[in-house]
Amino acid sequence: ILEGRGFKGPGGLDYVLLDLRHLGEEKIDERLPHIRELAIRFAGVDPVKEPMPVRPVAHYSMGGVHTDTYGATPAKGLWAAGEVACVSLHGANRLGTNSSSDCLVYGMLAGRQAADYAMKNSIREVPMDVVEAEEKRIFDRILKGSTGENPYHIRREMQSTMGTHVYIFRDEKGLKEALRKIKELRERFSQGHVADKDLEYNINLIHVLELDAMLEIAQVVVASALNRTESRGAHTRLDYPKRDDENWLKHTLISRGAEGEPLFSYLPVTITKWPPAERKY
Structure with missing residues (x-):
């Protein structure tokens, strides 16, 4: 193609x-x-x-919320399992049908841990200032506000950008253009424009909230791919066709900064029985 x-x-x-x-x-x-x-x-x-x-399509996210072996996240009292979690079970390239076993095994492990925690601990106090701030963001600024362009136009542009520049084969030029475009779309999105102001069964509001999250994740995916100057698993850089274990045998960990910007750090890869080897098939 x-x-x-x-x-x-x-x-x-x-x-x-x-x-x-x-x-x-x-x-x-x-x-x-x-x-x-x-x-x-x-x-x-x-x-x-x-x-x-x-044509190839995105089928599975091999990254996700950082967890330990049993699905516990860094946020105390919160567990994750399945495709939303990153237990590092699949490495950089999930094998076929492994997502089903992932859900079954880690659903059980995370479920047991979460249930055991819930039985032994009282309900944690929720920081109400954070809850109220998020409530105002959704209902006052997004639902009642009118800033930002048509979200469905922005979503189409985002999909086109990711499909063109962050597809199967990537390179620095395309990734830089994708990063520029995604940042532009986030600015144009603003607080998100919701045409339907109804408080019940508001699919328009749900779509806008989803797009808000998708734009943030798109920026993270593009920046991560741009930073990783190698090819590994499902990440293929035409300008860096070889795997680079010396510099990139590590996990990318992203957190959200005070202003909403992505902050990058890295975690070492734990190798037990099988060290990485060149793929020859």
């Missing part, structure tokens, strides 16, 4: 064609019924009769 040998898709979503016709209808219906259904429903293409369009 990057070399211009793909097919033009809507909104810059170019693709290649996958031809399954040689398998025949009986084999496709036996082994790939859901693939056929999805192709017909979403692309209007029957893979029994014609090639279907395919």
Whole structure:
């Protein structure tokens, strides 16, 4: 696709064609019924009769909330499990189906720890000033305010930026442009413009709050990729094609600064049985 040998898709979503016709209808219906259904429903293409369009997409986040072995986060009394957590189980490249075992195992471990903590401790006092500040941010500034552009336009621009510059293959030029654009979108987003002022079942408000978080995470992802001058796992830099264990065998840890800016620090990788090796397949 990057070399211009793909097919033009809507909104810059170019693709290649996958031809399954040689398998025949009986084999496709036996082994790939859901693939056929999805192709017909979403692309209007029957893979029994014609090639279907395919392209890589984001499927899983291998980072997440920092936890210990049992799912406890640095925030006392808070546990995380599944895709939201980063137990470092998957390294830089999750293997297929491992997300299910991750949810089952760490759901059990984190659940047990959280339940045990809840049984032995009383409800912690909540800092009401923080609660009230967040309540005012959501209901006074976002819901009742009218600053910022149409959030759905901003969301499309964010998706296009990430899909163009922070896709499968990355480089310094593209990542710098993506970082510039995401910062611009955060400024244009401002407090978030909500057209629907209803206090009940307000999907518009939910979408704006989601976009607020997505823009922040997008900035973190881009900055992290720009800082990591190597290729590792699912992170591929065309300008740094080799893995660099001497400088980058470490986890990136991001926290939020006083002004909302991302603060970067790093944690060492714990290696027990299997040291990193070059991938040769």
